[in-house]
Amino acid sequence: MSIWFFFLCQFSVVGYALLGGVFLAFSDFIMRSLAHTSGRGGIEVMQVINREVFRYVFMALFLGLVPVSLVLAGYATFVFSGAGATLVALSGMIYLAGVFGITLVCNVPLNEALARMDLTTDDTQRFWTNTYLPRWTFWNSVRTTACTVASALLLLGLLRMAQA
Template sequence: MIEVTVFASAALVMALVAGVFLAFSDFVMRSLWGATPETGIEAMQKINREVYGSAFLVALLGLAPVSLGLAGYALWGMDGPAAGWIIAGGLIYFGGTILVTMLGNVPMNKRLDLMILHAPETISYWQVYARRWTRWNHLRTVASAIGAACLLIGAVLYA
């Protein structure tokens, strides 16, 4: 039952991704928002630069082809209720996590990274950034958690 192992492994990694996003939504962004704007901005700029060399990014982006691959496999190679759960899990993760990251959070991160720390427009943007970025992050948190749950349910039904 190699499929069950693959489904469950992907679910575990999705759950780990959801956990990182949850930490940001729950207390990291609140802490940065509660600091002085310059401190919050500088910390977020550093976090956004460090993420590029992280295991988290490998997991986050590595699941993009995996989630679509699992959804495609379930669509064309499986029957029964497990297939629907696997398809849902893959598509929810891809749409709600990968697309939101690429179209929502990353452009905001890139804009913040190019801004001068103490400039008035940077301080002004931080007010918008922190709220909007966190909203998008809430969506990524929920999508990756639901995607993981769907894959896990699909794995159990398939087994």
Template sequence: MSPVLFYLAHLAVLAYALVGGVFLAFSDFIMRALSVTSGQGGAEAMQAINREVFRWVFMVLFLGLAPVSLLIAVYGAIVVGHGPGTVMMLAGLTYFVGCFGVTVFFNVPMNEALAGMEASEDATLDYWTRTYLPRWSFWNTVRTVACGLSAALLLFSLAWAAQSQAQGA
């Protein structure tokens, strides 16, 4: 395995875990806490969170992992091959589809809809309680699981590849 890809994959394991940890916090307690505030307070707080998420640390990790995941998937399928490569490919695809894809196609559209609403309006409270909280939380949990699974699969594939290489040496 290329030393550059070897270290990049190890950094990706850490990044998958960090991004998944942010999503886990939302699935575990942040959304539940926002749901017990007044509807206006929860929606307003989430609007603020959605504006602040564009700060560089989280976005660099989240967006940077999309091309890195595709690179890992292709490298695993083509270069590493066999068992470890297949698991490596699954790790990259799991993040790309289960985290990045879910964010783009499900969570972001709901965030944009909420951002365009006035927190004090009844329609916003209805959207917040009936649509946003249950659906956004569901898709966020999918992202959480995808990140954790990506980290575990990639870590397993690296250990498997290293063991295979050591046995073949």
């Protein structure tokens, strides 16, 4: 195994785990805490979070792992063989579908809908309580699981490849 691929795998294990931790925090206690505020307070905080997330390390890591995951999946598929290579390839595909894909298809549309809403209306409060909180948190929990699985599969794949 080339040294650059080995280091890329190690970086990705850590990256997947870090993102999974952020997603876990939201699913475990941040969204629940926002639900216990006045609806207006939770909505306002989430609107701010959704604007601020674009400016920091999270977004660079989240987006940066897309091409990295493509490289992991492709390189493991076409250059290596065996169970370890399969696990490495699966880890990249799980990140792409279960984290990046779910974000684009499920979480982002909810964030965009919330961003357009007026904090003072009853419709916004109903959307927040009946739609946004349960759906966003569910899909975020899927992302948490996908990050965790991708990280674990990649670590196991590396171990299997090292043993081969």
